[in-house]
Amino acid sequence: MRACNITRRFWKVWYRNLVVNRQNWKVSFLPPLLEPLFYLLAFGVGLSSLVGRIDYGGSQVTYVQFIAPALLAINIMNNAFFENTYSSYVRMYYQKTFDAMMATPLTLEEIITGEIFWGATKSFLATLIMLSVISLFGLVSYPSALLILPLSFLGGIAFGSLGMVFTGKVKTIDLFNLPIFLFITPMYLFSGTFFPLEALPSWARLLAYTLPLTHLVDMTRSLGAGRLDASLLWGLLYLSLFCAVFFPLAVAAMHKRLIA
Amino acid sequence: MDTRTVSPSPPILEAFHLRKSYGSFTAVDDVSFAVPAGQCFGILGPNGAGKTTAIRMLYGFSPMTGGALRIFGMDVRDNLRSIKARIGVCQQENNLDPDLTVFQNMEIFAGYFNLPRPLARERAEKLLSFVALKNRRDDKVMELSGGMMRRLVLARALINDPDLLILDEPTTGLDPQSRHSVWQQLEELKKGGLTILLTTHYMEEASRLCDRLMIMDRGRILVEGIPSDLIRTYVGHDVIEVAEPEPALLDFVAEKGLAYENLGHRVMIYGENRNTLYQEISSRCSNDGCILRMATLEDVFLKLTGRELRD
Numbered sequence: 053m054r055a056c057n058i059t060r061r062f063w064k065v066w067y068r069n070l071v072v073n074r075q076n077w078k079v080s081f082l083p084p085l086l087e088p089l090f091y092l093l094a095f096g097v098g099l100s101s102l103v104g105r106i107d108y109g110g111s112q113v114t115y116v117q118f119i120a121p122a123l124l125a126i127n128i129m130n131n132a133f134f135e136n137t138y139s140s141y142v143r144m145y146y147q148k149t150f151d152a153m154m155a156t157p158l159t160l161e162e163i164i165t166g167e168i169f170w171g172a173t174k175s176f177l178a179t180l181i182m183l184s185v186i187s188l189f190g191l192v193s194y195p196s197a198l199l200i201l202p203l204s205f206l207g208g209i210a211f212g213s214l215g216m217v218f219t220g221k222v223k224t225i226d227l228f229n230l231p232i233f234l235f236i237t238p239m240y241l242f243s244g245t246f247f248p249l250e251a252l253p254s255w256a257r258l259l260a261y262t263l264p265l266t267h268l269v270d271m272t273r274s275l276g277a278g279r280l281d282a283s284l285l286w287g288l289l290y291l292s293l294f295c296a297v298f299f300p301l302a303v304a305a306m307h308k309r310l311i312a
Numbered sequence: 313m314d315t316r317t318v319s320p321s322p323p324i325l326e327a328f329h330l331r332k333s334y335g336s337f338t339a340v341d342d343v344s345f346a347v348p349a350g351q352c353f354g355i356l357g358p359n360g361a362g363k364t365t366a367i368r369m370l371y372g373f374s375p376m377t378g379g380a381l382r383i384f385g386m387d388v389r390d391n392l393r394s395i396k397a398r399i400g401v402c403q404q405e406n407n408l409d410p411d412l413t414v415f416q417n418m419e420i421f422a423g424y425f426n427l428p429r430p431l432a433r434e435r436a437e438k439l440l441s442f443v444a445l446k447n448r449r450d451d452k453v454m455e456l457s458g459g460m461m462r463r464l465v466l467a468r469a470l471i472n473d474p475d476l477l478i479l480d481e482p483t484t485g486l487d488p489q490s491r492h493s494v495w496q497q498l499e500e501l502k503k504g505g506l507t508i509l510l511t512t513h514y515m516e517e518a519s520r521l522c523d524r525l526m527i528m529d530r531g532r533i534l535v536e537g538i539p540s541d542l543i544r545t546y547v548g549h550d551v552i553e554v555a556e557p558e559p560a561l562l563d564f565v566a567e568k569g570l571a572y573e574n575l576g577h578r579v580m581i582y583g584e585n586r587n588t589l590y591q592e593i594s595s596r597c598s599n600d601g602c603i604l605r606m607a608t609l610e611d612v613f614l615k616l617t618g619r620e621l622r623d
Contacts, residue, residue, distance in 0.1 A: 064423045071420060072411040148407035155371050155401035156424035156472075157393045312334070312374060 057161040065153065065166025066173070073174075084127060084178035088185045091123055092116060106248060109279055120191040121276035122245040124182055124200060125207070125268040131178045132171035132208035133236060136215035137228045140167050144219065150310060160310060164303050168216055172208030179204035193278040200275050207268045210291050213298035214264075220305025239265040244273075264294050322385055324349050324476050324507045325370070331378035332365050332531075339365040341531040343379075347476075347524075352498075352508040354518045354525035356609075358617050362531040363511040364404060364480055370509075371401055371478065384475065397425060400469035404480040406461055408453045414440070414464060415449040418471055425472040432471070439467040443497060459490025466497060477501065479510040483517060495520060515610040529617045539609055546615055547607040550586035552593060554579045555601030564596065573615070582607065 073080060096116040105112040143149040153163050183200060186192055192200075218231045242256070243265035249257050260266045271287040274280070323346040332340040340362045347353040355363045368374040369381060372392045381388040383395045409417050415436060422432030440446045443463035448456065456464065462482065469477060482498070483491040498521055502508060512518055518525050519539050526536035535542055543549075548571070554561060557579045565572050570589075571582045581589070590604040 061424075061426065064420075064426075067423065068409070068412075068420050071416065075411075147410055148403075148405055149409055151373075151403060151405070152407040152409070152421070153424060154373060155396065155399075155403065156421070157397045157426070158424050159393065311372070 057159040058165055059162065061158060062162035062165040062169065065158065065163050066170045068149075069166070069170040070173070080174075081177070081181055084131075084181040085185060087127070088120070088123055088182050091119070092186075092189065095119055108248065108273070109277065113277075116189075117191055118248075118273075119246060120186050120189075121200075121272040122243075122269045124179055124186070124204070124276070125243075125265060125272045126240055126245060127178050127182050128175045128204045128207040128268060128272075129211045129236070129239065129265055131175040132168075132210075132212035133215040135171035135174050136168060136212040137219055137231075138225065140171075140216060140219050141222070141225050141228070143167075144306075144310070145225070154310070160307055161303055164216060164306050168209055168212040168299065168302065171212030171215065172205045175208030175211070176201065176205045192276040196275050196278045196280055200272055203268075203271055203275065206288075206291050206295070207264075210264055210268075210294045210298065213295060213302045216302035217298060217305050220302065220307075220309045239263050244269050264291065267291060321349050323347055324384060325353075325509065326382045327366075327379065328381070329379040330366060330369060330376055330381065332362075332369060332374060333377045338531050340369070343528070343531075343533055345526055345533070345536060347507060347509055349507055350502075350505050351523040352502055352510065352521050354522035355509070355511040355528060356513065356515070356518055356525055356613060357511075357528035358513060360530075361528040361617075363528060365531075366528070367478055367480055367509065367511060371396060371399065397472065398474055399476045399478060400472060400474035402462075402465045402469045402477075402479045402482055404484070406465065408461055408464060408468070410453050413450050413452055414445060414456070417453060417464065418468055421468050422471045427472065435471055435473070436467075439470050442470075442500075443467040444493070457490075459486050459493070462486060462490065462494060463497070466494065470501075475507065477506055477508045479508065481511055481513070483512070483514065491517075515608060515613055519609045527613060527616055534616045535612075542612050543607050543609060547611045548583040549607055550583060550590075551605055551607045551611055552581040552586055552590050553601075553603050553605070554581070554593065554597060558597075561593065561596055564593075575619070580611070582611070 100115045103115040106115055106118045108118060150160075150163050154160060179201060183192070183197065187194075187197070214235075218228060222228060222230075242252070242260055243263055244260065245265070249260055249266070252260065267287040267290045271284055274284055325347040327343060327345050330340055330343040331338065343362075343366055345353070355366060357363050365374060369376050370383065370388070372388070384398060386395055388395060409420065412420060418436035418439065419429075419432055422436065427435070437446070440449055443466055445456075445460060445464055445467065448460065453461065453464070466479075466482070469479075479498075483494050486494065495517065498508065498510075502521070508521070510517075510521065522539060524536070524538055525542075527534045527542075535546070537545075555578050557574075562574065562579065565579065565581060573580045573582075581593075583589070586604060590602075594602045
């Protein structure tokens, strides 16, 4: 990947996706609006009474308070990852959108950057909606929770880059099942999302801390609870490094796939 | 006299010893050609001849294994972005944006060239009426017919007002009406001075549009030249075709030392001014499967690339 191949022109690719999305925004905004409601209903009313209170950061929180920020983190992961796998793959393989773009002054690097930034934008927009819903129930504290918004963009770039690596590698669209089964589902369950990591044996806890979602959950939880401490910086460092590794890998994988 | 003939302007496109290999397979092998400004240059060849691979190298889809390529006097390796800003490309596969309307396809595509929005809109309107799609401007691409999609691809390729138009099999799969309409539009663009490079396996298309052409097969150039010259050199002016020839006729043809090709059920006799010969042969024919016609590019093509099936 050559950095000089990325100019501001990548926003044109991003803009193309925005224009398309504006036409069906009502459908795409429904999941982030309804999903937290479903979860809060299921866990808040259903499971909460079984679980009771959870010890978090030295104080007792309700189960719903515990999982609400994690839902935001999962939402950030899913929006970018699914946009830059299934949707990007459809544009690349079935619609030949990237082929048409590559015959213009756009570089491949700009196309991929535009796609990943679009995935991050979807994470951001979904977070904006979901955070509003969660706030109505008084489950996060302000103003620190506002920092979840820029964080959602960074997280979106991290998970979008990861998704784009798979888009560059899979032979058929059905094979996305594999990374979802191997990475996304385990992260969804074991990143301190629905139970505290302290419940796991230490080796599993260490393993969990290699996963990006664990760090993202830690951060949304801290920001949601209004706890601004040094652990946030570690999370930030981890996510930035993750982007610095997987973004170039994504470009390289797509380069190998499209330019032969 | 035109001053340009005295000091000819440099060619728009020059390819020197282009080579492209995938592992041990060589798709394009030592291909050199030049496209002068204002001309239409054709690359002909059967399926798998290397036509598409050759032109994919022009817009950076496929890095060359060897050779050099200059477009507008610039090396493609170092100036791809500025070169791509000045070319229009119609790829073989339909890659219109199905998520957008006809007009949005034009507008968004103009954005990739950094065209300011008012200019983009103005050009989009003008080009849509050029390809007779103005009344479909708000339709989704998927609602268009195959011919309309091709015309839209052409209009989209012109949005940056290119100095070179590259067309990869522009009329494959179209009905005769649509094909003629695309040809008419391309002829109009030629008249306006646009330089065009096209690949095709329709000989009629090549004869009608191309000032010069080359015939490729198995990655190499077989011949290059002006269509009428190629016909004269390789086939002659006339062709006599005899269906189901009798042995006596074959003996006659061989005895006379004529240039001919025996396809089993059909024999083709080539040459100049075959009128008298035609009288002679048709009188010897017991059946009426004997015709005299003008030689075409297709005769050259089949003579040079052979008649066996390719895929």
